[in-house]
Amino acid sequence: MARFFGELLWKNNLGQYHLTSLENALVEKYAHLFDTDFKIENRSTYLHLLTKAYETGGHTRIVERLIHSDALKSSAILVTESVDPRALKKLSNAKHGCIRLEKQGNSQLKIQAIIHELAKCQVAILHLHPHDIETTIAVAIAKKKFNIRVLFYNHADHVFSFGHGVADRTLELSHFGWALRHKRESENKSTFTGIPLALPKKSTVSKIPESDAYIASAGSAYKFKPGQGYSFPNFVASLIEKIQLPFILIGADPWNSPWWWSIFFQEKFKPKPRLQFANKMSHEKYVSYLSNASAYIDSFPMTGGTAFPEILSLGVPCFGVLTGAHGYTPADRLKSANMQKLSDELLHFLATQERPGINLDEVMEQVYQAHDTDKVAARVAIAASATELEARTLWDNPAAIDTQFYEKIWRNQKLFSMPVHTLPNILLLRLFIGYWLNRNNAT
Known part of the structure; x- marks a missing residue:
């Protein structure tokens, strides 16, 4: 029980x-x-x-x-x-x-x-x-x-x-x-x-041939599920209309993720789809693939966690959003305040290869101290x-934490999640369903 x-x-x-x-x-x-x-x-x-x-x-x-x-x-x-x-x-x-x-x-x-x-x-x-x-x-x-x-x-x-x-x-x-x-x-x-983290001795940036350039993100499907006003699919749909580079997403299964269906089917039948989905891969292959990206974008609303500083340490320009559920790495200093600013800052970087206000050497020093x-x-x-x-904590957090972030998402879900590792207990399940039905009134 x-x-x-x-x-x-x-x-x-x-x-x-x-x-x-x-x-x-x-x-x-x-x-x-x-x-x-x-x-x-x-x-x-x-x-x-x-x-x-x-x-x-x-x-x-x-x-x-x-x-x-x-x-x-x-x-x-x-x-x-x-x-x-x-x-x-x-x-x-x-x-x-x-x-x-x-x-x-x-x-x-x-x-x-x-x-x-x-x-x-x-x-x-x-x-x-x-x-x-x-x-x-x-x-x-x-x-x-x-x-x-x-x-x-x-x-x-x-x-x-x-x-x-x-x-x-x-x-x-x-x-x-x-x-x-x-x-x-x-x-x-x-x-x-x-x-x-298994950090390299020294971070280097390799020259990416323009013909092979791409933007990437990675993570399990649930990390991209929209919530609390954040929608990664909407962000990608808007972004790919403004850039020529393909956007490659590793690990998110579009067939079993309804939030991807709209953009997935729009892109699937185009001669040259700009949004591409890649299956989960071994860690070694995953690191090798992402290390050649022109830019990496952390998942949201749920952060990718260690993927963000790990890819950054390989010399890849990294971007993301400070959702309130962040705080897992000093590399968060590279993230934007909201989705619009993320889009603006990414487009500026792709056009100029510059990131105003970012001291990358200082960020990397903190990343190595922390990880x-x-x-x-x-x-x-x-x-x-x-x-x-x-x-005490090891670095200053660039934006406030919202400790109720995931609670708010859960209370707005249409269905609750059933255990998959344990056989159900009928008594507890009945009590839980009663709580679920009254969740917005529960304290």
Whole structure:
């Protein structure tokens, strides 16, 4: 029930970001079922816990980078549910290896197996799916028994997640998550660490032959779904009428995204369509493709997150919009106040190759300070004892954060999102539907 409830809250932004009381109640009720009477020798310093590990993106890539840092090299990895074979190969390079938990017959066996692995570490770093209540319970029990420290890497910081209650420190990675600390009751235990990126030693800009020039953007379909007055499809439709370059969008499936249908079918049957859709691709191919773009535009209304500074570090001119749901990188200083200004500034750049008021060297210096993997890892390593000065945000945010941004989008949706990782609980679903029908009156 808790797993299903957690996924409902994760996929539907009600404005509820943690349920510490539920975590504590479940631990108190069920802790006696688990055996903690065993001794472990040769403990690793860090154990990274992932619910699932994928070939690309998300927590997986973050962990891949952190385990090779100087500060966190004494790491082991535990994947509690599923792992892509290619991801497993990369994660197995951790000094103390990567363990994929065998599928268990029920939650009790699963929690017991996780507790056994937790006994082998000194510090647990949680990279969990927001609905992963089993790992949260296991960590809470192991924390009391084995005196381990718990760091919660707040990757999905714009949605609900289990795990906040058990954490000694919440590792924040954006101004958006930082602004939500009061709703998670984590003001006194948050420390800003940022997102690790594989940045090149030096950013260079390659000369792009005019015949091969294109503008690009990338991201999953939901990141472009219009909301809060922002429409990426409308922006692209207007832009391609003013430029000769093709616009290539990677990862957004137009067939399953109704917000793209109008422009998609308009362009599809033209002899030379200016809007082109490309399928998702491996990270290496994705980086190679985008590094040759004449300009890159970050997704909105939902930001592309790490893609923006990562592409910028390759020397590609980057643009975007400060929607209020930004704050994940110092590169936000390159973004525009609204869609009209974005269009004006992009067109000016394409015509002149100039960006008035932008000090790119200064922005890049901040990007490296915020995202260099060894610098992020060093901040993670001292997180448990970080002073107020060490815990603070790393850069000045160029525009105010709207912490209700995603809540407003959700309240205006015509349908709610059903869990896909968990079998439904009919009682909770009935209660949730009642809430949904009265959502605009709910507080």
